[in-house]
Amino acid sequence: MTEVRFSHVRKSFGSVIALAGLDLDIKSGDFVSLLGPSGSGKTTTLNLLAGLHAADSGDILIGDKRVNDLSPDRRNIAMVFQNYALYPHMTVFENIAFPLRARGRGFAEAEIQKKVKGVAESLGVASLLARYPKELSGGQQQRIALGRAMVREPGVFLLDEPLSNLDARLRIRMRRDIKALHDRIRSTIVYVTHDQAEALTMSTKIAVFDQGELQQYGSPNEIYHRPLNMFVANFVGEREINFIAGQLQAVEGIPTFIAPGLSLPVNAEERWCSLEPRDAVLGIRTEAIFARPTAGSETVGLVEQVELVGPELVAYVKIGESQLSCRAELSSELRSGDRVHLTFDPAHFHFFDPQTTASLAGSTK
Numbered sequence: 001m002t003e004v005r006f007s008h009v010r011k012s013f014g015s016v017i018a019l020a021g022l023d024l025d026i027k028s029g030d031f032v033s034l035l036g037p038s039g040s041g042k043t044t045t046l047n048l049l050a051g052l053h054a055a056d057s058g059d060i061l062i063g064d065k066r067v068n069d070l071s072p073d074r075r076n077i078a079m080v081f082q083n084y085a086l087y088p089h090m091t092v093f094e095n096i097a098f099p100l101r102a103r104g105r106g107f108a109e110a111e112i113q114k115k116v117k118g119v120a121e122s123l124g125v126a127s128l129l130a131r132y133p134k135e136l137s138g139g140q141q142q143r144i145a146l147g148r149a150m151v152r153e154p155g156v157f158l159l160d161e162p163l164s165n166l167d168a169r170l171r172i173r174m175r176r177d178i179k180a181l182h183d184r185i186r187s188t189i190v191y192v193t194h195d196q197a198e199a200l201t202m203s204t205k206i207a208v209f210d211q212g213e214l215q216q217y218g219s220p221n222e223i224y225h226r227p228l229n230m231f232v233a234n235f236v237g238e239r240e241i242n243f244i245a246g247q248l249q250a251v252e253g254i255p256t257f258i259a260p261g262l263s264l265p266v267n268a269e270e271r272w273c274s275l276e277p278r279d280a281v282l283g284i285r286t287e288a289i290f291a292r293p294t295a296g297s298e299t300v301g302l303v304e305q306v307e308l309v310g311p312e313l314v315a316y317v318k319i320g321e322s323q324l325s326c327r328a329e330l331s332s333e334l335r336s337g338d339r340v341h342l343t344f345d346p347a348h349f350h351f352f353d354p355q356t357t358a359s360l361a362g363s364t365k
């Protein structure tokens with residue numbers, strides 16, 4: 001059981017600030033995803049933790065030990081990369097056993113047998129031990145690479161986009177396998193991904209990065225339902241969030257969001273909701289706007305596009321100056337050109353300051 005701490009950690013490459021003063025506390029046994037777009041500093045964070053790069057300043061702790069000056073092999077970590085190069089001339093058994101046979105480890109043969117078999121069983125690959133890598137599927141190979149990392153029983157696993165070379169279906173299955181594995185072994189895992197669905201489904205906590213800065217650190221639920229700024233709100237979610245620029249103001253004493261073509265009453269208990277008019281951006285996800293064929297004089301939008309998404313439709317609806325993505329029932333048979341009524345779920349409104357892009361709901365720490 002091992003915790004990890006970054007304290008004011010900075011790293012530049014020439015004039016590029018890869019990491020701008022990172023503070024991050026990872027509890028023992030947590031599965032933390034570092035999530036962000038390409039170039040946001042995720043791999044840099046992982047490489048600093050692994051000891052593959054040196055920090056410019058700040059402290060990195062693994063357990064209660066400052067590891068800035070420790071070589072990678074003395075940090076009690078194991079790393080699995082995107083390109084999980086297995087040794088092609090070795091069997092699965094020998095690939096997994098490799099770290100135990102490394103110079104100076106001195107494990108007895110019986111102990112190696114026991115450890116490799118234990119790991120192979122927990123990964124469901126015990127029947128593959130005699131095979132060679134070329135006789136395995138991509139998913140099986142990835143599992144062997146995980147096994148090779150696990151066999152050393154490290155305090156912390158570091159995984160950098162380990163599923164990105166797999167096809168979409170297999171990726172989804174491996175997510176569940178890795179999560180189940182974590183539930184069983186309860187090691188600390190730091191997992192780099194640019195795939196928000198991967199982060200949401202597997203992690204106990206998510207650290208969202210943009211441009212070398214940590215934007216938010218919280219449970220998947222917090223990150224999804226209480227984004228601290230517009231970047232997080234938009235990056236997390238299956239499709240882009242709808243942003244609508246408008247004004248919060250009182251209409252007949254009721255806090256209301258006003259934008260061209262829209263007048264939406266707001267949950268009155270929101271503590272930030274004063275009756276002073278102010279500019280705001282409403283963020284609302286597709287699933288919180290429901291479109292149905294119009295029945296009279298209600299709020300009306302014009303369908304511009306329709307997508308079939310599994311059991312439902314997603315309709316892109318023009319209303320005022322915005323085009324909003326909304327859900328609709330399959331049976332509504334909406335098509336472009338149709339006029340629709342939109343229902344907004346105020347429980348899923350996120351309001352942001354248009355200047356700072358910060359959430360008006362404030363910190364959720």
Ligand SMILES: Nc1ncnc2c1ncn2[C@@H]1O[C@H](COP(=O)(O)OP(=O)(O)O)[C@@H](O)[C@H]1O
Nearest residue numbers: 013016018036037038039040041042043044045
């Ligand atoms: N070895 C390096 N030399 C120069 N620039 C680098 C190096 N590694 C990373 N960078 C730069 O640092 C920034 C963060 O990169 P990285 O941590 O790899 O991002 P991510 O993993 O989130 O895609 C990027 O601008 C990248 O170009």
Ligand SMILES: [Mg+2]
Nearest residue numbers: 042043044192
């Ligand atoms: Mg990377």
